[in-house]
Amino acid sequence: MRPSHDDSRTPAHGSPDTPASGEPVPAPLPDGSYSVYPYQGLGAGRPGPAKRTARSRAMLVAGALAVVLGAAGLLLPAQYVVESPGPTFNTLGSAGDSEIIQIEGRPSYPTDGELDLTTVYVSGGPSTNISIFQALGGWVDTNDVVYPTEFLYAPGTTSDEVDEENAAAMTSSQEAATAAALTHLDIGYTQELTVAAVVEGAPAEGVLQAGDTVVAVGDTRIDGIDTLRSVLNDGGGTAAEITVRRDGNEVTESVTPRQSDSGTYQLGIELATSFEFPFDVSIGAGMEQVGGPSAGMMFALGIVDRLTPESMTGGKHFAGTGTIDAAGNVGPIGGIRQKLIGASDAGAEYFLAPADNCGEVVGHVPDGLDVVRVSTLDEAINAVEKLAAGGSAADLPQCTP
Known part of the structure; x- marks a missing residue:
């Protein structure tokens, strides 16, 4: 049975298989008649061309937006x-x-061999920006280490502050290296201690001032931090008469030290x-970066070798790292x-x-690469001299698990 002419699902023109205005097409039944509802075969219920076009456009816009946002995220600083x-x-x-x-x-004196200081390239942080691609590359490369920025730098730290701090630390290490080298060689020099700051709530608060130069404690002249510590500890917490140079005049103040943990x-x-040396030692030319x-420590080793007639290295290639103080104590680094x-790549x-x-x-x-453990400049010099003479690194202090 065919549908009546008033059936709204019947095409207005053409054969029953021809769509009109996007309406569903009646499907022939097995007996040749037509149903007022289309046959639920393949393709049944698909949206019309107009709806498909609108949906495709929306999907394309959303996809493009996702790509743009993803690219922006990858390119923004990590x-x-x-x-x-x-380099060394x-x-x-x-x-x-x-x-x-x-x-x-x-x-x-002329020297041979090498005493390499070693360095680390730092990418990112306040000084430079890196992309997420560079951070991912650092994670993949086993030679690199990746840290969150806040792990190394306080929030709000600027690149200028980092550069100034690094430059000041380099200058301080060069002065300490010279002092340590001269101490090892038994060459005299003078050392002054200046108050940089007074800790809030400390015994010296309101008594000593920033800028004071410590001259003496009681009758003992202060020629370095070790002397100051020694005389305060010997006093056992009794009031100490501290003589300082302030605005060109010497002033004596009484301070009662407090015992620490x-x-x-x-x-x-x-x-x-600050130090005053008997001759000029300049370090770091050509290493402004x-x-x-x-x-x-490596600066101190180099100074000792340059001031000693005999070569320390025996023509061999050494590298190393470590902070140093005027007394020759070697400290840890990052x-x-x-x-x-870097040392291995340079051939050390x-x-x-x-x-x-x-x-x-x-x-x-x-x-x-053979590694020797050192705690002082004297230990480092001893290690270099023994290895230069043909000794074995295995006979020297080692880093063990």
């Missing part, structure tokens, strides 16, 4: 810092056209150290794994590592 192996510098050699260590006013007696002041305190790789045979970094050294020593 809040990570990547540390990579950096032979402290006995030159950087550019200048010797790294220059000595005037005292005889110095470690058992030592302290005034509660932050000190800055290198900052921080971690080259101190990026030890990257520095080991031996690496001098701070004892406090040994936990990061174990399991990360490149093939062909």
